[in-house]
Amino acid sequence: MIPYFSDLSANERTYLAWIRTAVSLMGFGFLIERFDVFLVYTTRGAVLNNGLHMRASEWLGLGMILLGAVLILLATRTFYRNCRLIQAEAETPYHGTTVERGLTALLVGLALFLVLYVGYQLTSLN
Template sequence: MIPHFSDLSANERTYLAWIRTAVSLMGFGFLIERFDVFLIYTTRGSVLNSGLHLRASEWLGLGMILLGAALILLATRSFYRNSRLIQAEAAAAYRGTMVERVLTALLVALALFLVLYVGYQLTSLH
């Protein structure tokens, strides 16, 4: 029997959830990065002369891809740290809310930017 198996497997499930979140973030970043292609296709090329800021979607998408990669690194570090703490006999205080708070703030800022950006792009098309 593996000591602390339920805690170790819960740690692994949490790690895999963070990895799924990071991969989703990276995929959504790729989709945002290609948003200009969607705009050009749906407007049959007339978007090129409308003065839209298509570069913003490229930078935003790249930023989301980089954020997803950073999230994978942070999740991996947290997974190994928590594994060591679970297997240690000494009691330790739980730490780890700062990363979640920073990521939450970044994702809220990203969502607000997307709402403003897409809203601006849609109003510029009419």
């Protein structure tokens, strides 16, 4: 029997959840990066407003792809740190909430930007 197997398995499941989140974030970033192609195609017959910022979706998509890559690196670092701490005999306090709070704030900011951006694009097409 592997010592601390249930704790190590829970750590691995958490790591895989972070990886799935990062891959989803990267896929969503790619979708957003290509959103301008969709807008050009749907507005081909319409008169485009000069305030229509097509480049913003490209930068936001690229940022989300990079955020997904950074998230994979952070998740891997945390996974190995937690493996060492689980197998160590000494007790250590838990202190892993700063990165998670920062990522949560960043994702909420991205979501608000997307709502405002898509809302602006839709109102400028009318």
